[in-house]
Amino acid sequence: MTYQALYRVFRPQRFADVVGQEHVTKTLQSALLQNKISHAYLFSGPRGTGKTSAAKILAKAVNCEHAPTSEPCNTCSACIGITNGSIPDVLEIDAASNNGVDEIRDIREKVKFAPTSVRYKVYIVDEVHMLSIGAFNALLKTLEEPPKHVIFILATTEPHKIPPTIISRCQRFDFRRIQLPSIVSRLRQVLDAQQVKASDEALLAIARAADGGMRDALSLLDQAISFSNEEVMLEDVLTMTGAVSSSMLATVVQAIHEKDVAKALQLVEQFMNQGKDPNRLLEDLIFYYRDLLIYKTAPHLQKGGVAIDPVFQQLAQFVSVPAIYETIETLNKSQQEMKWTNHSRIFLEVALVKLCQQEQASSNSELLIKKIEKLETELQRLKEQGIPITEKEHAPAPAKKTAKPSRTNAYKTPVGRIYEILKQATHQDLALIKSHWGGILDTLKQQNKVSHAALLQETEPVAASPQAFVLKFKYEIHCKMAADNTNGVKENLESILFDLTHRRFEMVAVPDEEWGKIREEFIREKGVHREKEQEEEDALITEAKRLFGEQLLEIKE
Template sequence: MTYQALYRVFRPQLFADVVGQEHVTKTLQSALLQNKISHAYLFSGPRGTGKTSAAKILAKAVNCERAPVAEPCNECPACVGITNGSIPDVLEIDAASNNGVDEIRDIREKVKFAPTSVRYKVYIVDEVHMLSIGAFNALLKTLEEPPKHVIFILATTEPHKIPPTIISRCQRFDFRRIQPHSIVSRLRQVIDAQHIRASDEALFAIARAADGGMRDALSLLDQAISFSEEEVLLEDVLSMTGAVSSFMLTDLVRAVHQKNVAEALRLLEQFMDQGKDSNRLIEDLIFYYRDLLLYKTAPDLSGMIREVLVDQEFQQLAQMIPVSSIYETIEILNKSQQEMKWTNHPRIFLEVALVKLCHQEHQSPSLPAAEDMRHLIKKIENLETELLRLKEQGISAPPQDSVSVQTKKTTKPLKTSGYKTPVGRIHEILKQATHQDLLLIKSHWAEVLDILKKQNKVSHAALLQESEPVAASPQAFVLKFKYEIHCKMAADNTNQVKENVEAILFDLTQRHVEMIAVPDEEWGAIREEFIREKGMQRDKEPRREEDPLIAEAKRLFGEDLIEIKE
């Protein structure tokens, strides 16, 4: 017998074998036991997650001679015949190659006839989104009211291409990407059944490369077994997939953090000698820093860290590298990745990016840190308290002018980033600001952050996490930041944070609104100054004299019966 691929040999034959889709299998099993079988099902989800396998298991379960059962017995003639494809009443149709109206009309004609071998006729239509509009229309009526002996199971990877009229006539089940630990558990069962040895690191590397697909993972394992000699090792999987070891990435990130240009370039040369792809390497670096950021900001969500192993070296790096440095690094790597797509020499851009990262200065050592600032402010408050106490005791104090000047100098907010707030532009926005415009921005702000994360702009979303829209006009809005350094980074044109936020808001609100950033420590003073100036302008406006006609009307009819409309 010819060799069969592992994904065919170990194709699930029971609902229990379908990995990572418990929300689907449990519902189907309950429906089978209660005889609540629908006439049409829609299975949607990424490739290799078990849609067609679940459809065949469902076809066996409804036709099993021991029904109603939660699992097919796989021993009766009906189960065996459906498994080997010898029963003509269970048809698997590829909609990609049978997507015309004539094929659907043929199904519509044959669906009237009763099954010959089993209880139910089951039509499994794979990649159903490939059907033409005419074919969908031809299927519509039959799908809504099929004969009692017919079940339709539609499978697709792109449910958004299916007409809503079709979806509304089906029970829909969404299959999810399978988590790496679930894939590794299944791969371990496969290699034990095949009497093959494999390291845990190799299986995790296969699971990460499979990107949530069980079929892809089994195909990669099949390839890795052929590539290796006696045992599947991590080095074999990395060589086969072109991925980079997380240990070597750790060495490269450490060299960048230590500003060791020679070591960083030496490691890059080593990667290139091993045949690694420059574009794949910079992508792995971006995901490594993304995992660092997640580990530092949300250590409880360690399950979201997929690209690296959280070992002792990774934890030490996470402690050493500040969050602001991770933001800047991701930005630089992302820009370099975009430039590498349009060049014939991507390695040069990767080398330039590494050198740039080794020479970047994340924060000037001369500027006070947040802790030092709090300490200085505390000292100033203590000095002011002591000065007041001395005055109360009658001890002579320095001249009032010098004290006031000195107090003004010390109580002035300490600048940490050199950001110049556009006060005039904010005043213009406040003049036209309305509560409705602010509510519009605030109602979409959480959605803006979610879209940034989905667009792989995690650094932008993290930068805006501590921000809040505080005022808005029809043309612009003011965004308040808790820290001034974040305010400067968001307003910097090179980071493209401002452009991305404005573009997303345009898609959500159909409005071109400009984002103006302001630090929290300055926003209160700017707002108070605007309110004070507006109050002075109102005091200067001359009061209007009452119209003689209005005065006469009040005299004749009384003020209670008079309504004045401008």
């Protein structure tokens, strides 16, 4: 006999074998026992989660010789015939290759005839979203009122592409991604049946790589068994899938925490020499930091993720939650940028260097906060001891008191650019931007750009021209962050505004304390300019009267 893949050998033959979809199987079993069988079903969900298998099990259950029953017996002639595909009354149709109107019309003609071998004719239409609009229209009436002996089971991975008129005529069941523990348990059953050994770490790595699909997990297990010698080990799975072990990821995270740029780049070089994919490495890092965050904030939710070893616990103790937030945001941004470049390794290296610098800045801030807390504690202790603390004792010298501190990092307001906007400003443009400002903040929250939304929370558009607008910030530091495009705030804001208004506006930031002065100065200059124009106009009229006389002169405003 030729070799069969594991996902074919261990395809579920009963509802009890369908893993991780109890909400579907329980409902179908109850309907079978009560003889409440619908004429049309829609099974939707990610690939490899059991949609087609559940459809064939349902076809066997309704046609089983022991019906009504919650499970097919798999021993009667009907069950055996449906399993091996020898009964013509149960048809499995691939809509990807049979998506035309003619194929659906052929089905419409054949549904009228009674089944020859079993009780019900069952049509299982896989990837039904691939049907053309004409094919859907041809199926519509038949799907609504089919003969009593016909059952339609539609399966799809993209239900949003199916017309609502089709969905409304079906009982819909949404299949979920299968949880890691369920996949590992099923893989262990398959290995026991195959008499193959495998480590728990290897099975967990396979389950994570399968991304919630049992068929993908069985295919990876099949490949791992062929790749390994006697026992499937973690190293075999990592080599096969291109993933990185938790211990190596912990080494990278530790290098970032210790601000060791050289070590982080050396690890990247080592991974690249092993043939690892930069995109996959970045994704594994994001998941590792996610596991750190869950372990620190809600440890009871840590299920089936990374191994909780002493190194992981030590990193969870040292890495702060704000640092994890910043790291995940930086890695996610780099991952998005990788999709549009052919040099993904460079983006990975830049991301690691940036993370080391962010971690250093975070550590400096934490150290400064600790020093301030220590000084406040010492001051409170002196007050409790009755030692008088006067402002005179701590006041600086008079010369230093009058000197203004240098503000090298202060925000430089673009006064000239704001004047240009004010000269062309209109009430219509300002009203347009203000009317969409709430929508901009809502869009940022939907994009999970919480930091951007927080930065723009206390802002207000105060002037707008056809090409640009002035945005007033309550705090100067927020104004500087937005103007410098820190974390892409300015670019993202202008992009969302373009999507909402279909017009390209440039954002110019101004602090609240500066806006009042700039506005008053502009109004004052504008008034002086008008006075000069009026004086020039009066002089011109006087000269005209002298040359031509008042009788021949007519003045029009």
